[in-house]
Amino acid sequence: MKKFSKLAAFLLAMALTVSMVGCTQSGTTSGTASTGAAATSVEKIKADGFVTMSTNAEFEPFEYKDADNIVGIDIDISNKIAEKLGVKLKINDVAFDSLVAELSTGKTNFVAAGMTADEDRKKNVDFSDTYFDASQSIIVLKGSPIKTRIDLNGKKVGVQQGTTGDSYCTNEKGTSDIKVASTERYNKGVDAISDLLNGKIDAVVIDDFPAKKFVEKNPDKLVKLDEALTVEKYAIAVPKGDKEMLKVVNEVLADLKSSGELDKIIDKYKAALGA
Secondary structure, three states, rough: HHHHHHHHHHHHHHHHHHHHHHHHHHHHHHHHHHHHOOHHHHHHHHOOOOEEEOOOEEEOOOOEEEEEEEEEEEHHHHHHHHHOOOOEEEEEEEEEEHHHHHHOOHHHHHHHHOOOHHHHHHEEEEEEEOEEEEEEEEEEEEEOOOOOHHHHOOOOEEEOOOOOHHHHOOOOOOOOOOOOOOOEEEEOOOHHHHHHHHOOOOOEEEEHHHHHHHHHHHOOOOOEEOOOOOOEEEOOEEEEOOHHHHHHHHHHHHHHHOHHHHHHHHHHHHHHHHH
């Protein structure tokens, strides 16, 4: 009986051990299933405590450097997005033509950079509702023979690389009605203006707001034509397929529009620009 009791006790202990191991494995598997699903971008942002925005801080008044800070219309809007998420805003300042790559490589959660929601970009990113109607303005030296957009035909034109003006003047698809002689591409609009002032190019095509600023700084030498090259709409870009992030951005833009706060933000920077 004693031998049998010891054997029975041993077998019972083994059975309990196997049962416990099975429960533990089952519990672990269940836990992994409940937490193993990939977090959405918004969930990850909230877990990290910050949201990342990429821009090119060379585009006053939408984004520009004020001492050690990056400020502007897009920065104010981006801070509202961060507030909506309950996190801090982190800013990546990169070249304009690198912004789409920032999204596709996962380096940023959204791009706010005075970016036009055009069809080419829509192939690689998703755009929010638009928040600003803009135009590509033409800057020339005072006394220039260029008086209208048509006069850009056959001229040497400077543009900021990666912008709508760049696409329109480079005209790789041959769809633009203006055929410039050559397109000089710059990382910064100010570099294009410098070459215009030095007589290296005939005109600069750039967004209207910064165009006004450049002319304001050089009133004796530069003039902005009344006629724009193109008219476009700005939107915020998010990674292709990121519906959660897009939803947050659109909600913030809708709130800013309905409350009148978006107009106040734009007017604040217009006043600073003297527009």
